[in-house]
Amino acid sequence: MSFPIKEIQTKPFEGQKPGTSGLRKRVKVFQQEHYTENFIQAIFDSIAVKDSTLVIGGDGRYFSPETVQTILKIGSANGVGKFIVGKDAILSTPAASNVIRKYKATGGILLTASHNPGGPNADFGIKYNVSNGGPAPENVTNQIYEKTKTIKSYKVLEAPPVDLSKIGEFTYGPTKVSIIDSVADYVSLLESIFDFPLIKKFLHDHKSDFRVLFDGLHGVTGPYARALLVGSFGLSEDSLQNCTPLPDFGGGHPDPNLTYAHTLVEVVEKKGIEFGAASDGDGDRNMIYGKGAFVTPSDSVAIIAHHADAIPYFKKGGVKGLARSMPTSKAVDLVAQKKGLEYFEVPTGWKFFGNLMDAGRLSICGEESFGTGSDHIREKDGIWAVIAWLNIIAAVNQNSSKLIGINDILNEFYSIYGRSFFSRYDYEEVPSDGANALVEHLNKALESGSLNNTSHKAVSSSKEYTVSGLYNFEYKDPIDHSVSKNQGQVITFSDGSRVVFRLSGTGSQGATVRMYVERYVGPEAGAAALAEPAAEGLKSLIEVALEISKLKEFLGRDEPTVIT
Numbered sequence: 001m002s003f004p005i006k007e008i009q010t011k012p013f014e015g016q017k018p019g020t021s022g023l024r025k026r027v028k029v030f031q032q033e034h035y036t037e038n039f040i041q042a043i044f045d046s047i048a049v050k051d052s053t054l055v056i057g058g059d060g061r062y063f064s065p066e067t068v069q070t071i072l073k074i075g076s077a078n079g080v081g082k083f084i085v086g087k088d089a090i091l092s093t094p095a096a097s098n099v100i101r102k103y104k105a106t107g108g109i110l111l112t113a114s115h116n117p118g119g120p121n122a123d124f125g126i127k128y129n130v131s132n133g134g135p136a137p138e139n140v141t142n143q144i145y146e147k148t149k150t151i152k153s154y155k156v157l158e159a160p161p162v163d164l165s166k167i168g169e170f171t172y173g174p175t176k177v178s179i180i181d182s183v184a185d186y187v188s189l190l191e192s193i194f195d196f197p198l199i200k201k202f203l204h205d206h207k208s209d210f211r212v213l214f215d216g217l218h219g220v221t222g223p224y225a226r227a228l229l230v231g232s233f234g235l236s237e238d239s240l241q242n243c244t245p246l247p248d249f250g251g252g253h254p255d256p257n258l259t260y261a262h263t264l265v266e267v268v269e270k271k272g273i274e275f276g277a278a279s280d281g282d283g284d285r286n287m288i289y290g291k292g293a294f295v296t297p298s299d300s301v302a303i304i305a306h307h308a309d310a311i312p313y314f315k316k317g318g319v320k321g322l323a324r325s326m327p328t329s330k331a332v333d334l335v336a337q338k339k340g341l342e343y344f345e346v347p348t349g350w351k352f353f354g355n356l357m358d359a360g361r362l363s364i365c366g367e368e369s370f371g372t373g374s375d376h377i378r379e380k381d382g383i384w385a386v387i388a389w390l391n392i393i394a395a396v397n398q399n400s401s402k403l404i405g406i407n408d409i410l411n412e413f414y415s416i417y418g419r420s421f422f423s424r425y426d427y428e429e430v431p432s433d434g435a436n437a438l439v440e441h442l443n444k445a446l447e448s449g450s451l452n453n454t455s456h457k458a459v460s461s462s463k464e465y466t467v468s469g470l471y472n473f474e475y476k477d478p479i480d481h482s483v484s485k486n487q488g489q490v491i492t493f494s495d496g497s498r499v500v501f502r503l504s505g506t507g508s509q510g511a512t513v514r515m516y517v518e519r520y521v522g523p524e525a526g527a528a529a530l531a532e533p534a535a536e537g538l539k540s541l542i543e544v545a546l547e548i549s550k551l552k553e554f555l556g557r558d559e560p561t562v563i564t
């Protein structure tokens with residue numbers, strides 16, 4: 001059928017600058033007349049749109065179905081050749097990355113604000129990914145931003161709305177539209193990576209002493225987890241909770257950490273469940289949490305790398321290199337050193353891993369912010385991490401007479417490599433002035449060298465830390481040689497401990513300050529010292545970090561909002 005194309009006059013909106021993870025604002029902002037349309041037209045003005053193939057997906061949050069219709073109308077009017085759309089506007093971020101790669105699409109538009117709450121009074125987001133399946137690099141997002149500043153009109157196809165609930169292919173004006181199953185391609189991808197029969201057998205043999213609980217936090221991963229845990233591995237529906245995606249995530253904060261995923265933590269502890277896991281709104285983050293056993297994301301990536309041979313994808317293809325974001329603990333570096341692998345320290349943000357993967361130099365990487373993944377796609381992948389852990393656990397139990405669980409795997413790892421005690425303190429939505437003053441204060445100390453070699457005693461333990469260095473982290477990409485400056489302020493201490501201060505780049509209101517603390521204890525310290533609760537192992541260092549930074553003074557906060 002042919003439909004008319006109409007050009008609609010508009011005026012630029014301020015502040016449509018996409019960050020690392022796209023344009024994220026309150027829903028009410030996106031609902032202003034022309035606001036969303038402007039941004040979408042700016043995307044099409046910034047890419048080779050003629051005859052392109054574009055994927056549309058997202059976490060199903062409030063305002064997604066409307067926005068898919070807007071993208072279809074504007075995209076078709078601008079010459080998109082084909083749209084591949086997840087049924088009901090749903091494709092998790094990792095699933096979308098896979099679909100872009102698998103069908104060799106030009107790129108994809110993801111409707112998500114990741115782990116931020118959703119609903120009419122919460123957040124919405126639009127993110128553009130490029131043909132490698134990863135987030136658009138800065139030259140593309142800058143281009144989109146430039147276009148939003150001068151936009152005068154946008155084009156729409158005047159066609160009735162598309163039914164997003166019916167799988168199939170049809171024409172929509174000059175454009176083909178294919179509505180696809182949101183889950184199927186992703187499940188076959190994971191089948192090609194992991195040892196499904198081994199996992200299935202292990203879970204079947206240990207029905208009663210190794211129970212699994214996955215919490216979808218009402219985000220997008222529920223249907224994926226059901227297809228895998230129930231469909232592929234034969235577990236019962238009891239292994240799932242909060243697995244129906246809801247537009248407002250049930251009013252919760254869909255972020256898998258000890259604070260926001262308390263629904264998981266409570267049930268795991270109450271029922272003594274051996275293996276618990278959760279993922280965030282759009283499915284790229286993960287948390288692994290069994291009874292009395294919390295795996296910090298920094299340890300998680302290191303342990304997956306240590307056991308990589310248990311995973312067929314790595315056994316076959318080999319592990320090319322390892323990487324972490326700067327604030328992530330150095331546990332994975334130790335694995336790389338032991339295995340003789342190349343390893344990298346990049347700024348916070350998954351996009352920094354993409355170039356290394358495309359260049360064939362990186363296989364497994366992770367971030368302290370509950371992101372773990374590999375070069376199977378170009379986003380971090382929550383469900384991948386959960387299945388990686390199940391695969392590893394199934395493998396190490398193969399010839400064992402007694403059940404080896406999460407804590408056994410952690411302790412064995414610490415006995416080989418030592419332990420990097422790690423914690424992050426988040427001060428959310430603090431006044432921007434205070435946050436900037438804190439950054440200033442540290443920059444001054446950095447420039448003057450005033451803190452170097454100063455010693456600081458923790459009040460509670462009288463343990464002393466001596467500052468050995470202070471610097472602003474800067475990264476030069478080894479592939480495209482681009483330089484990223486001011487990626488976090490690092491204070492190092494003479495015992496190898498480290499504290500990092502960084503402003504969050506993903507908040508939508510005020511500023512969020514993150515303080516990361518890390519203290520390494522070698523394997524010679526012995527099992528008891530290595531198994532100490534992280535809060536204990538880090539107490540003195542945290543006191544010292546707070547004193548040096550004067551954080552409480554600058555932010556006017558006594559306690560952090562979230563501790564992970």
Ligand code: G6P
Nearest residue numbers: 348349350367369504505506507
């Ligand atoms: C997103 C990115 C991650 C990054 C995180 C940092 O989740 O995908 O790669 O680690 O943001 O968030 P922050 O709030 O610390 O800037």
Ligand code: ZN
Nearest residue numbers: 114115282284
């Ligand atoms: Zn996310």
